[in-house]
Amino acid sequence: MDQDAFAPCCDVPQTHNDVLDRVGHDMPPEEQLYDLADLFKIFGDTTRIKILYVLFESELCVCDIAALLGMTQSAISHQLRILKQSKLVGNRREGKTIIYFLSDNHVRTILGQGMEHIIE
Amino acid sequence: MDQDAFAPCCDVPQTHNDVLDRVGHDMPPEEQLYDLADLFKIFGDTTRIKILYVLFESELCVCDIAALLGMTQSAISHQLRILKQSKLVGNRREGKTIIYFLSDNHVRTILGQGMEHIIE
DNA sequence: GATACATATGATCAATAGTTCATATGAAAG
DNA sequence: CTTTCATATGAACTATTGATCATATGTATC
Numbered sequence: 001m002d003q004d005a006f007a008p009c010c011d012v013p014q015t016h017n018d019v020l021d022r023v024g025h026d027m028p029p030e031e032q033l034y035d036l037a038d039l040f041k042i043f044g045d046t047t048r049i050k051i052l053y054v055l056f057e058s059e060l061c062v063c064d065i066a067a068l069l070g071m072t073q074s075a076i077s078h079q080l081r082i083l084k085q086s087k088l089v090g091n092r093r094e095g096k097t098i099i100y101f102l103s104d105n106h107v108r109t110i111l112g113q114g115m116e117h118i119i120e
Numbered sequence: 121m122d123q124d125a126f127a128p129c130c131d132v133p134q135t136h137n138d139v140l141d142r143v144g145h146d147m148p149p150e151e152q153l154y155d156l157a158d159l160f161k162i163f164g165d166t167t168r169i170k171i172l173y174v175l176f177e178s179e180l181c182v183c184d185i186a187a188l189l190g191m192t193q194s195a196i197s198h199q200l201r202i203l204k205q206s207k208l209v210g211n212r213r214e215g216k217t218i219i220y221f222l223s224d225n226h227v228r229t230i231l232g233q234g235m236e237h238i239i240e
Numbered sequence: 241g242a243t244a245c246a247t248a249t250g251a252t253c254a255a256t257a258g259t260t261c262a263t264a265t266g267a268a269a270g
Numbered sequence: 271c272t273t274t275c276a277t278a279t280g281a282a283c284t285a286t287t288g289a290t291c292a293t294a295t296g297t298a299t300c
Contacts, residue, residue: 008237009183010217010276024188028235030144033169035238036211036236038165038233045288050147057143062247063129068144075289077248087237096246096297097130106237108231111156117226118209130246165258182277195259197278216267216276 042086043110047071048079052107055089059101162206163230167191168199172227175209179221 012094027033042048050069054060061067067074080100081091090103147153163167170189174180178186186196200220203209210223222228 009187013211019178026177033166037166037169038166039234039238040160043160044157044164046153047158049153052165053147054143054148059140061130067129090132099181109233112228113229114159118159
């Protein structure tokens with residue numbers, strides 16, 4: 001990053017360049033931040049949250065999830081695709097049906113922390 | 121919830137109603153799930169993630185954040201508004217400028233867990 | 241191998257979100 | 271009290287997203 005890129009932009013009584021330099025340096029790389037936002041986007045939809053919550057308690061086939069949430073098989077399938085791409089859920093075939101399950105421990109923590117925040 | 125609402129929808133070798141009954145019961149109320157999704161939507165944008173990251177290390181005024189991220193003051197201000205509405209950041213006036221800061225401990229945990237997930 | 245069942249996928253459409261531009265608010269200095 | 275500086279806000283435009291509908295894939299059964 002350019003050393004002198006940050007000129008004082010307002011008359012705050014502290015030295016700006018010091019702070020700005022330091023802050024700018026500890027920033028994770030652009031790509032990681034992008035991936036991180038993408039991950040949280042997944043949690044930012046009620047349907048997907050509900051899916052994660054039901055899988056939380058039991059692995060389930062697609063039609064069961066659809067029945068539980070009162071939604072179309074197609075809608076659920078589309079969302080499961082997204083969840084699987086992000087490695088948040090996994091699946092296995094069992095005869096004609098396909099069983100989905102949570103594949104990651106972080107899911108619980110992330111949802112839990114989110115809940116704590118909104119409960120307050 | 122209706123006791124007999126869930127008929128078996130596929131020929132999975134387990135009894136569906138048992139599982140579906142149990143899973144349906146431990147679901148948080150609709151409104152909470154909605155709020156939860158709304159909270160995560162906030163983390164689902166690169167700009168807001170970056171803002172949180174810089175505030176992570178130091179409280180800053182609006183124009184400093186804009187300078188750090190190389191973005192318009194207006195864009196930043198709009199996003200700060202959203203972050204403030206969700207109680208993720210707070211602010212205080214200091215002369216002509218307004219200083220923003222992180223107001224919640226969960227922010228660190230949530231971002232941290234997210235990072236852990238994508239690093240793997 | 242033809243049919244039925246469970247799931248996946250592609251196209252389409254409505255709704256939502258983020259940036260930009262122009263402008264408004266609000267405190268401080270002269 | 272007028273001007274200036276820092277920030278906030280509203281409107282408009284584009285891009286993205288989630289549900290629906292129709293259809294494709296793929297496994298099992300006859």
